[in-house]
Amino acid sequence: MTGAWPEAQLDPIRRMRILAASIPGAAMAETVIAQPFERVWAVASDLEGELPHLIRDFRTVRVSPGEKGRLVLHARGYLGQRARFDVVLRPGWCWMQSRFLLGGMAAAPHPDGTTVALLGGLRQPGIRAMQPLVNAAGRPLAAGALRRLADRARLRGPE
């Protein structure tokens, strides 16, 4: 009988909203891109090729297999700074964490294309008290990355 009972579906966008709303130091932006899910996610999930275009602080990105089905991402910035991220990547969902940073991308089909969400955050003691600042600074950065994601998906065009 259980199978016949209605269930409330939580798509990747809703899951990202949950984490954004509950993790101190995180800021999220969300938009609808007028491109099919497969094309948008082909860009978003190409971490080595596309992340340096989306996240302006990243000059190069290298990805290798990690433990428990995760990936390890090594990012280098323009000033020589380095970060090592643990990454979970699956269709419609990317979640990553380094010692000081966290990030996430989510995508789900939408009647007008694809809903995408991008989250960025700082892992610092006492960051909870700075949440208004994090939102003020982080949301425009995330929105900018989403605009670049839309551009990159448009450039990629039909397969």
Add this chain to the structure above:
Amino acid sequence: MALVRAAQHGDAMALADLLELLAPYVSRLCGPIALQDGPDAAQEALIIVFRDIRQLREPRALYGWVRTIAVREAVRAARRARTGSIGGLPPAAAGMLDQVPEPGDPLLAVDVRDVLARLSPEHRAVLTLRELEGLDEKAVSEMLAVREGTVKSRLHRARRSFAKAWQQ
């Protein structure tokens, strides 16, 4: 429950893994109670769970704690959007419980969504906790902060609706 401890210490990977674990459970609870508002209710419930995760002292109590929050948020969401419930019906006649199909009866599965839609959010909460979670009246009454007799009457009414739908 090392995952809960890691999440409580701000490990974002653990938080995402815990979300993966809890989302199906909360979805199963919020769906039958909040119906079309189920996704909103499940989202709200999980925001509360993750905001307050550090307050959970005993990780083994995780599911009970999550269940309480999910049911409360589902009833709240359904109340906000409440239309066409049958909350005002008179109490069911004695003996009606005997006519209710047993869990697992394939006849029940056919119209379960339709039958749920005819119940009030509170009745759906009682029915969900009893039928899907297997809780007894005492546990349900504690969770919903109502008297045990109220739970019994709500359950009776909920089951009577199932029985009526079954007979139609």
